[in-house]
Structures are given as C-alpha cells and as structure tokens.
Amino acid sequence: MHRTVSRSSTAEGPRRPELLAPAGGLEAGLAALQYGADAVYLGLKRFSARADAQNFTLDELDRFLGHARALTPVRRAFVAVNTLVLDRELPGLVDTLGDLADLGADALIVQDLGVARLARRHFPQLELHASTQLAAHSRAGVETLRDLGFARVTLARELTLEELRDCAAVPGVEVEAFLHGALCYAYSGLCLFSSHVLGRSGNRGSCAYPCRDRWEVTSLDGPPLPERLRSGFAFSMKDLALPDHVGALRDAGVACLKIEGRKKGPTYVAAAVDYYRRLLDGTLPAAERPEREADLKATFARPWTTLYLDSHREKDVADRDLVGHRGAPLGQVEAVVRSGAGAAIRFRTARALARHDGLQVEVPGLDRPFGFGVSSLRLVTRGAAADVFEAPAGALVEVPLPDDYPTVPRGAPVSCSSSQAVKLRYQLERPKLAQRARRPMSVAAEVSETGLRLEASAEAAPGHAVRAEVTVAGALEAARDPAGMAASARAAFEKLGDTRFRLAGLDWRNPAGRFVPVSRLNEARRALAEALDAAVTAHARGQVEAARAAEAALTPGAAAPGDAPRFTVKVDRLEALDAFEPEDFEGADDVVVDLGLLPLRGLVERLSALTARAGPERLRLGLPLIVRGWEERALRARVEALRAAGYRRWELTGPASWAHLGLAPGDAGGLDLSSDWSLYAVNRAAARQLRDLGVGRITLSTEDVRENLAALLAELGPAASVVVYEDSPLFISESCPYANLAGGCPGPASCTFERMELTSSHGGKALVVNERCRAFTLNDAPYNLSPRLAALREAGARSFRVHFVHRPYAPERARELWRALRRGQVVRPGHLGNFDREAW
Numbered sequence: 142m143h144r145t146v147s148r149s150s151t152a153e154g155p156r157r158p159e160l161l162a163p164a165g166g167l168e169a170g171l172a173a174l175q176y177g178a179d180a181v182y183l184g185l186k187r188f189s190a191r192a193d194a195q196n197f198t199l200d201e202l203d204r205f206l207g208h209a210r211a212l213t214p215v216r217r218a219f220v221a222v223n224t225l226v227l228d229r230e231l232p233g234l235v236d237t238l239g240d241l242a243d244l245g246a247d248a249l250i251v252q253d254l255g256v257a258r259l260a261r262r263h264f265p266q267l268e269l270h271a272s273t274q275l276a277a278h279s280r281a282g283v284e285t286l287r288d289l290g291f292a293r294v295t296l297a298r299e300l301t302l303e304e305l306r307d308c309a310a311v312p313g314v315e316v317e318a319f320l321h322g323a324l325c326y327a328y329s330g331l332c333l334f335s336s337h338v339l340g341r342s343g344n345r346g347s348c349a350y351p352c353r354d355r356w357e358v359t360s361l362d363g364p365p366l367p368e369r370l371r372s373g374f375a376f377s378m379k380d381l382a383l384p385d386h387v388g389a390l391r392d393a394g395v396a397c398l399k400i401e402g403r404k405k406g407p408t409y410v411a412a413a414v415d416y417y418r419r420l421l422d423g424t425l426p427a428a429e430r431p432e433r434e435a436d437l438k439a440t441f442a443r444p445w446t447t448l449y450l451d452s453h454r455e456k457d458v459a460d461r462d463l464v465g466h467r468g469a470p471l472g473q474v475e476a477v478v479r480s481g482a483g484a485a486i487r488f489r490t491a492r493a494l495a496r497h498d499g500l501q502v503e504v505p506g507l508d509r510p511f512g513f514g515v516s517s518l519r520l521v522t523r524g525a526a527a528d529v530f531e532a533p534a535g536a537l538v539e540v541p542l543p544d545d546y547p548t549v550p551r552g553a554p555v556s557c558s559s560s561q562a563v564k565l566r567y568q569l570e571r572p573k574l575a576q577r578a579r580r581p582m583s584v585a586a587e588v589s590e591t592g593l594r595l596e597a598s599a600e601a602a603p604g605h606a607v608r609a610e611v612t613v614a615g616a617l618e619a620a621r622d623p624a625g626m627a628a629s630a631r632a633a634f635e636k637l638g639d640t641r642f643r644l645a646g647l648d649w650r651n652p653a654g655r656f657v658p659v660s661r662l663n664e665a666r667r668a669l670a671e672a673l674d675a676a677v678t679a680h681a682r683g684q685v686e687a688a689r690a691a692e693a694a695l696t697p698g699a700a701a702p703g704d705a706p707r708f709t710v711k712v713d714r715l716e717a718l719d720a721f722e723p724e725d726f727e728g729a730d731d732v733v734v735d736l737g738l739l740p741l742r743g744l745v746e747r748l749s750a751l752t753a754r755a756g757p758e759r760l761r762l763g764l765p766l767i768v769r770g771w772e773e774r775a776l777r778a779r780v781e782a783l784r785a786a787g788y789r790r791w792e793l794t795g796p797a798s799w800a801h802l803g804l805a806p807g808d809a810g811g812l813d814l815s816s817d818w819s820l821y822a823v824n825r826a827a828a829r830q831l832r833d834l835g836v837g838r839i840t841l842s843t844e845d846v847r848e849n850l851a852a853l854l855a856e857l858g859p860a861a862s863v864v865v866y867e868d869s870p871l872f873i874s875e876s877c878p879y880a881n882l883a884g885g886c887p888g889p890a891s892c893t894f895e896r897m898e899l900t901s902s903h904g905g906k907a908l909v910v911n912e913r914c915r916a917f918t919l920n921d922a923p924y925n926l927s928p929r930l931a932a933l934r935e936a937g938a939r940s941f942r943v944h945f946v947h948r949p950y951a952p953e954r955a956r957e958l959w960r961a962l963r964r965g966q967v968v969r970p971g972h973l974g975n976f977d978r979e980a981w
Contacts, residue, residue, distance in 0.1 A: 157421050158391050158398045161219070161317065162414045165403040166195030170205055170218075172407040172569050177418035180217040181209070182250060184403065188230075188237060190223045190252070190274060191403040192346035203244050206578035217247040221403075223272040225253050225344045225842075228824040228852040231692055238264050239685035242602065243677070245578050248293070251275075252330060252344070255826030258833075261290045263688035266602045268292050270317070274330035274344065279768060280307045281800035287314035288806045289796075295319075295399065297328055298381060299875050302389055302450050304770045309394030318390060321413055322401025324378035324448065324458075326352040327872040327918075328767065331819065334871035336844045337920060337974045338905055342981045344821070344844065352376040352872070353464045355508055356899040356907070358882065363894030363911075366883060373461035374508075375878035375899065376918075382445035384434070387420050402441075409440035411567035435492060436567075438469040439560040449875060453769065454888070459881040465509045468501050468556035477549050478539055484546065485539040487521065488555050494518065494538060495531035499559030504547050508902075512558055513543045581645035582673060584634055586665075588651040590617060593665050597673045599642060601680040609672035613665045623654035633662035640670045641677070692826055704939045708963050709862060711763060711792075711817075711944040712955075713738050715747055718754075720952035725959060726755040730862075731815070733792050735946060737765030738912065741779050745786050763792040764801055766819050767873060767915065776801060793836065794819045809835035818843050818864060825856045838862055840942060843869050843924055846975050847932065854937035863933055865926040866962060866971070867944035871907065872918035878909050889914050910947055917947045925971020927962055 162178035164170030173181045183205075184196045197205065202220070209216040220241055226234050234256065241249065242264040249267045251257045252274035260267045270293040271277060271286045278297040286294050293315040296308055300318070309316045325332060325343075334351050336342035341349040357372040381401070383390065390398060398421075400413050416433050419425035425433065444467060446458050472488040479485075486502065496518050501510035519526035519539040532538045542549070580599050587594045592614040601607045620626050627649045635644045711733035712718055718732070726732065732755045734748065752760050762783060768776050780801060790813040791802060798820075804810050815838040822828040822839050831839050840862045841853055854861050879894045880886035896910045898921070906921035926933065933941070943962055945955050961968050975981040 158395050160414065160418055160421060161397050161399045162410055163322075163400055163402040163405065164197075164410070165191060165405065167197060167201045167205060168569065169403075169405070169407045169410045170197075171208070171572065172411040172567075173414050174209060174212065174216050175570050176411045176414040176567070178216065178414045180219060180247070180397075182219040182221055182399075182403075184221045184223075185237065188222045188224050188226060188234060188256075188346075190221060190272070190343070190346045192224075194403045199240055199244070202246070203577045204574035206244060206246070207576040208572060208574050210578065211576060219248040219250050219270060220246045221250040221272070222256055223250050223252045223274055224346045225342075225821050225823045225844075226256060227849050228856075229849070231255075231259075231824055231826060232689060235259065235263070235685055235688045235692065238267065239681055239688070242266050242684065243681040245580065250295070251291075253821065253824070253827055254289070254830045255822075255824045255828070257289060257291070258826050258830040259688060259692065263684055263691070264602075271295060272330070273297060273319070276328050276330040276795060277308075277797070278328070279304070279770065279773065279797050280311055281768070281773070281797035282795065283308045283311045283314060283316060285796040285799045285806055287311060288799075293317055293397065298324060299328065299449055299453075301453050301770070302386070302393060305390070305395055306393040307770060309396070315396035316394075317397035317399055318395045319381055320383050320387070320390070320398040320400055320417060322381055323443070324381050324446075326376040326378050326459075326876060327874050331766070331873050332871070333844060333869055334918070336981050337869065337871060337924065337972070340975060340978050340981055342844055342975075345981055351901070351905070352378070354905070355902040356878075358897050359900050360898035362896045363879060363892075364883075370882050370884065373882050374459070374464055375461065375881050376872065376874075376876075377460050377464050378443075378876065379446040379458055379460050380443040381448050383447060383450060384417070384420055386447065386450055387417065391421075405441055407569055408564055408567050409437075411569065412437040412440050412563065415567065435469040435557075436560070436563045438467070439557045439563050441466050442469070443467055453771070453875065456877070456880050456886040458876050459878075461881050461884070463503060463507075463509060466501070466558055467503075467510060468499070468558035469560075471500070471555045471557050474502065474549055474551055474553040474555060475537075476551065477542070483541055483544070485519070485541045486549060486555065487537065487539045489535065489537050490532060491534060492557060492560075493531060493534050493562060494536075494557070495561050497561050498557055500540060501556050501558045502549055503554045503556075504549060505553075507547065510556070510558075511547055511549075513546075514559075515540050517541055577639060577641055579637075579643040580641060580677075582637075582642035582670075583646045583648075584644065584669065585648040586630065586650065588617065588649075588653070588655050588657060590653060590655060591615070592617065593657060593661070595665055595669050597669050599673055599677060601677050602684070605680070607673070607676040607680050609669060609676050611665060611668045611672055613661060613668065615661065617655040617657060620651075620654050620656035623651060626651055626654075626656065629659065630657065630662055633659060634666050636663070636666065637670060641674060642670055704859070706934065706938075706965075707940050708959075709733060709940070709942045710959060711735060711942060711946060713946045714949060715739070715751060717945045717950045717952060717955045718751065720956040721754070721959070722956075723754070725956060726759065729755070729759055730940060731761045731790070732759045733761045733763045733815075735763040735765065736776070736779055739779070741775065741782060744779060745782060748783070748788070749786075760788070761790040761792050761813075761815065762788055763817065764794050764798045766794040766817075768797060768801065789813055791815075792817055796820075799834070804835075806834045813837060815862075816840055822853065823849060825853065828853060828857055828861075832860070838940065840864060843867060844975055844981055846978055846981060847929075847936070848979075850933070850938075850976075851936035858937065859939055861938070862940040862942050863926070863938045864924070864942045864944060865930065865933070866958065866968070867924050867942075868919045868946060868948040869924045869974075870917045870947060871920060872916065874916045874918070875914075877911065877914065877916050878918070879911070908948070912947070919947055920972060922970040922972050923948070924974050925968065926973060926976060927967045927971065929973065929976055930962075930965050
C-alpha cells in the first residue's frame with residue numbers, strides 16, 4: 142500500500158495542512174512516506190534532541206532525500222539540529238551544516254540561536270524552522286522568530302485553539318502545531334529537571350524523563366489529600382491526540398500538523414500517518430475509524446488527551462496511576478483459571494486476538510501494566526476451552542499467565558500492546574534506495590571535427606552557480622543522421638547513474654553534423670559529471686572553511702585580572718528586598734525586578750520607592766518568561782506604563798520579549814537590554830547573536846559546565862554574567878501536580894493550594910510552587926555555585942547574579958545570603974547543577 146497525498150486548495154476550504162511525520166531511523170522514514178506523510182523530520186547522529194533514537198547517517202539521508210523527491214507529489218525532509226551546542230562543538234556543527242546544505246535538506250529545525258545565526262550567515266540555502274524547544278507560545282514569540290529569519294515556528298504544545306489561530310495570523314511565517322504523541326510535562330526547552338538532578342539534559346537530547354517517576358507528597362500547604370492520593374505520577378502526562386480537531390486546526394490556519402515519535406518504531410509511524418492522512422483527506426469511513434484508532438493504540442499509546450486545545454483550564458491531562466504503554470483496550474478479566482498447566486486469565490476480547498500478540502493487565506499496586514505475550518490461546522465455548530491460533534472479536538478466551546504473574550483481580554482491564562494483525566496490516570515496503578538527492582545540471586555541448594567541448598552548470602547555493610568544462614579530443618566523422626544525433630546525445634547525458642545530478646537541459650550544437658559514438662558520449666558525460674561534482678564540493682568546502690574562520694576568532698573582551706567582582710540581584714517579590722540597607726545596594730550592578738507577579742496597580746509607585754533606595758542607574762525590569770494570550774493585555778499595560786514613566790533598562794527572557802517591548806530584533810530603540818539564562822547562550826555564536834540583537838549583558842546558562850563557561854567568559858568578558866544562586870525552575874507547567882494527584886481542580890477562585898514538597902521513588906526531592914495556576918517545580922535546594930566562586934573568577938567571571946525568585950524569601954534571609962555571597966563566602970544549602978560534570 143502507498144498512500145497518495147493531496148494538499149491543493151478546494152472550494153470547500155483552505156489548503157490542507159502539511160502532515161509531518163517522525164523518523165527515528167531510515168525504516169520509519171520510509172514507512173511515513175509510504176503511508177502518506179507530506180514531510181518527515183529526522184535527526185543525524187549528532188545535535189539531535191532524540192540522541193537515543195537510531196537517527197540517520199549522511200549517506201542514508203542522501204538516499205532518503207533522493208527517494209522522497211522521486212515520489213509524486215514530491216515529499217520533503219526536515220533535519221532536526223535542535224540541541225543546544227557547546228562552544229567546543231562549533232567546528233563539528235559547521236561541518237554538519239555544510240553537509241546538510243550540500244545535500245539539500247529541505248529545512249533545518251533549530252533551538253539554539255547560535256545554530257540559526259550560523260546557518261543564516263554561512264548557509265543561507267537552508268530554510269530555518271524554529272523548534273518547539275524555543276518555547277514559542279504567543280503571537281509575540283512568532284513575530285520575533287519571523288524577524289530572525291525563521292520560515293516556520295513550531296508552537297508550544299500547551300496552546301489553545303484560539304492562541305494557535307492568533308499565531309497563524311502572523312504574516313510572513315508559517316506555524317506548525319503538534320497533532321499526536323507524547324507530551325512533556327514542562328514547556329519544552331525550559332525543562333532543567335533531568336539536567337540539574339541527573340546530568341542528562343533534554344536540551345542536549347539526553348532527557349532521563351524524571352516526569353515519569355512516582356512521587357509522594359511529604360508536605361503540603363493546601364487542602365489535605367487522602368492518604369491514597371498522596372502518592373502517584375504527579376507529572377506524567379497522557380498522550381496528545383487530536384483526531385476530532387483536524388478540521389479546526391486547518392481552519393485556524395495551521396500550516397503543518399506534526400506527529401511526535403522519533404523514538405517509536407516503523408509500525409507506529411505507519412499506523413499514525415495512515416490514520417491522520419485519511420482523516421485529513423476525508424477518506425476514513427466513520428465505521429472504520431474505531432478499528433484504525435485501536436490499531437494505532439496497539440503500536441503505542443498512553444491514555445489520550447486533547448490537552449488545552451479547547452480550554453487552558455482543562456485538568457484531565459495527566460495519568461496519575463500508571464506509566465508506559467497501555468495499548469488498545471480488549472476487555473476485563475472475568476476470572477483467573479488455574480489448572481495443572483498453570484494459571485490463565487479469562488476475558489471477552491473486543492478485538493480479534495492471535496498467538497504471539499502482546500497483552501497488558503492493569504493490576505492495582507503496580508506502576509506499569511503487567512505485560513506478557515500470548516504464548517497460546519484457548520477459545521471458550523459452552524464451558525469448554527480449545528486451543529486456537531486466533532480468536533475473533535467478541536470471543537471468550539483464555540490466555541496463560543507467566544509464572545511470575547502478580548495477583549490479578551476480577552475486573553482488571555486487559556489491553557493489546559502488540560498485534561500481529563496490525564503488523565501485517567501495515568506491511569512496509571522496502572524500496573531500493575539507489576538514487577541520491579539530485580540537483581539540476583544544464584549542459585552545453587559543442588561538436589566539431591576535432592572533438593567535443595562541453596560546459597555544465599549547477600546551482601551550488603541559491604543564487605550561486607558553479608561551472609565545469611571538459612574537452613574530449615578526437616576526430617569525428619560525418620553523421621549519417623545529424624538530426625538523430627541530438628536525441629542520442631540527450632539519451633546518453635540523461636544516464637547520470639549514482640551521481641548527484643539530473644539533466645535539466647542540453648544545448649546540443651553540432652553545426653558540422655558530426656557523428657559522436659555512444660562510448661565517446663558516455664566518456665564525456667562521466668568526465669563532465671566528475672568535474673561538476675568537484676566544483677560543487679569545492680564550493681561546499683569553501684562555505685565550511687569561511688564559516689569556521691568567521692566563527693573562530695575571539696572577540697576581545699576578557700576581564701582584566703584585577704577587576705573587582707560585581708553582583709546583580711533579581712527578585713520577583715519586592716518584599717524580598719525590604720531588609721536591604723543602603724550599603725547592600727552600593728557597588729551592585731543591577732537590581733532586576735521580574736514583573737511576572739506584580740500587578741499594575743501601585744507598581745510605578747513601588748518601583749519609584751525602590752529606585753530611590755537602590756539608585757536609578759541600577760534598577761532593571763525583567764519581562765516574564767511565560768506570557769499566554771489571556772495574560773498579554775495586562776503585561777502590555779504594565780510595559781506601557783513603565784516605559785512612559787521613563788524606565789529604559791529591561792531584561793529579556795525569551796524570543797517574545799522583543800515584541801513585548803515593541804522592538805524589532807536588532808533595534809534596541811534606545812533601551813538598555815540584558816538577557817536572563819532562558820535565552821540560552823552556550824556557544825559564542827549564540828552569544829554573538831544576542832549581541833547582534835542589542836543585548837548588552839548576557840546571562841550564561843545555569844545548565845552549563847565549567848569548561849564551557851570558561852570558553853564563553855573568554856569570549857564575552859564583562860559582558861557575561863554568571864548565576865551563582867537561584868531556585869531554578871526544574872519544570873514550568875500549566876499542569877498542576879496537586880490537581881493531578883487529587884483527581885480534579887476546584888478552579889482558581891476556590892483553590893487554596895500554594896506549595897507542596899515531594900519525594901520521588903528514587904529519593905529525589907522537589908518543591909512545587911503555585912504561581913497563579915502555573916506550576917513551578919524547584920529542587921529542594923537552590924542552584925548554588927558559591928563553593929566555586931574562586932574557580933569562576935579564575936575563569937574570568939566578574940559579573941555574578943543572585944536570584945531570589947519562585948521560592949518566597951524572608952527579607953532578612955535574602956539580605957544574609959546577598960551579603961555572604963558578595964563577600965565570597967560559601968552558603969548552604971545548595972547543589973552545583975552540572976558545573977563539575979564533564980557534559981550535560
């Protein structure tokens with residue numbers, strides 16, 4: 142089976158969105174194309190946010206691109222270079238970008254602004270798509286990313302349909318939305334949990350998924366929970382599934398619908414693509430739909446959710462009781478039957494069942510469904526059981542349990558976790574991938590009595606053609622059929638075999654009517670293709686060498702050895718500074734006030750009072766990191782009031798920040814701008830991008846390691862600032878873990894939940910803080926580099942930051958910590974994050 146695709150506009154409505162499928166490896170990519178994906182996204186062996194997927198080699202990508210472009214209609218392949226890239230990795234990144242440009246990848250999916258800068262400056266033929274890791278969650282973010290050169294923005298999964306519609310209305314850029322698949326608990330790209338706690342960063346493609354751990358409430362500031370609800374999977378999300386919303390997403394103007402799953406197998410990809418392809422095309426009969434849904438669930442599924450598409454108040458988004466693959470529901474255990482051969486479960490199956498299928502039983506007390514294979518199958522009729530190979534839907538069956546089975550109660554749900562029938566239904570073609578990605582080649586041939594002179598040209602990059610010339614000497618006789626010679630020549634030059642070219646045009650000039658033997662034509666074609674290939678390769682190599690040279694030189698700016706350290710304090714509650722005395726502000730670089738929790742009423746007056754204490758040259762206003770559609774009006778009012786009051790020193794936290802200030806990227810509009818760590822700068826290219834955008838001081842990432850921080854400090858000098866104390870948010874989420882455990886939410890008007898402490902099944906501890914129905918999960922101890930201040934100074938750091946955010950600090954405690962840190966003292970408690978690790 143090979144699904145056809147159609148994306149044309151119709152009288153009934155707008156053009157169908159592109160259906161984008163995951164490809165963790167070559168076989169999954171071929172399955173996606175076979176079953177109707179318009180495009181595929183994939184990763185290479187490096188710089189992929191799914192580092193533990195199979196991923197593609199360059200040769201596999203080359204041949205996959207050739208296969209995709211040979212189909213009708215032509216399909217596309219987007220390459221995810223969507224991790225944060227360390228400074229020492231930049232040469233390898235440049236090589237990778239050069240390879241992708243040379244192969245002609247249809248687009249680059251990017252998180253790191255440094256990667257985007259390199260591609261835009263040195264490999265402009267690569268179209269840029271903003272990864273969901275950039276956490277674009279508003280029209281403002283889309284506008285900024287468009288202005289940075291992105292042709293498409295993958296939006297955060299958390300958005301409502303109305304927010305998607307608003308983002309899709311931004312002119313000059315496409316938006317992409319997730320349609321199906323696994324959900325991160327936190328906003329993608331802003332999750333630090335796996336990194337800080339386990340040294341495995343999602344931003345580097347190696348997330349350890351702590352959100353799938355079991356957690357127990359150990360302390361609660363809110364309505365009490367019954368004992369049975371105090372333990373569960375507070376952060377484990379259901380799977381997104383939007384089959385009933387494909388029409389609404391199309392009508393909202395979403396250009397591309399994305400299926401998640403680069404770690405899933407080819408059968409899952411085939412089933413998911415087939416299901417949504419047919420829904421998009423209107424070719425899935427209503428009577429057939431439940432069976433196709435069950436097929437998809439049998440390949441992999443957690444319980445499905447529409448997340449917040451219909452309402453940002455939706456709370457039924459997490460699965461508190463079980464983790465992992467659940468499968469397609471089959472029925473409930475009616476009895477455990479025991480005999481001399483062992484025990485078996487008896488149930489009435491809702492789907493056809495066969496030997497070698499996989500079953501799962503949801504057993505109370507287990508964190509995952511109990512899974513086992515159907516080693517044998519008995520059909521029960523009139524009280525007697527007989528061995529069968531398969532049983533039809535509706536049959537009463539018995540399936541033997543393995544020896545280590547747990548206590549299985551009557552009524553326990555049974556599901557199919559692997560189906561032989563599904564594997565047969567979605568059989569995969571394995572086409573021979575002999576053809577590489579081709580680029581058009583134009584040939585001009587001039588024939589004379591003494592031989593052939595040929596010239597070929599091909600586009601090496603948009604607007605840049607390369608040429609090659611070849612002369613094949615040797616006397617040529619008069620042709621008996623000069624007119625037929627042109628056709629023979631075209632046939633010979635079209636046989637470009639396993640080259641990177643296809644013949645786009647042949648200008649055959651043979652004024653003397655000479656005959657050129659086929660052997661001579663073949664010789665000429667081979668020589669010409671080799672020469673043109675060398676010219677294309679030389680151009681690609683030149684692009685790479687120029688990029689390496691441009692990005693290698695350090696910008697002078699290292700701090701002088703004697704420069705005194707300077708400190709910045711950031712707060713999200715003004716009362717944290719109430720105990721500060723005049724000497725506490727003296728010598729401080731900045732006093733940054735995060736506006737996220739501060740209402741407009743009385744704000745100008747409160748900030749004026751702080752300015753009088755701290756000094757007008759020190760106060761800086763920080764924009765909130767997450768600003769959803771229903772919050773934008775209030776933020777806009779605050780920004781307008783504060784700019785009108787003369788405040789011109791601002792701190793940016795994400796791509797949307799420029800638009801929130803009414804700025805175009807690169808035009809600071811007379812404002813003094815700094816960036817917080819959430820605008821990641823973990824390589825010099827990203828740092829230079831922020832400097833190009835008008836940022837005067839850059840806060841380095843709290844995920845970073847000593848070696849990489851030192852490299853950036855050498856590049857940026859005093860323009861770099863290092864966070865040495867902060868309750869870094871491990872998770873930022875719209876999903877409330879208290880409501881997830883409790884099984885419901887009373888609504889913001891009735892909710893009194895403020896914070897709770899949790900302990901994981903692995904002994905990890907976390908604090909969840911409720912900030913206006915947005916959950917911030919913190920480590921039980923702050924990120925604290927005070928034991929490494931001397932090492933940071935030795936590496937060149939002179940600007941340090943202390944953040945009293947998310948966790949409420951008593952004014953006296955904030956003052957005590959501030960003074961100790963400025964004196965260079967070690968404060969407790971704390972953790973070092975990744976500072977002493979070799980990698981993250």
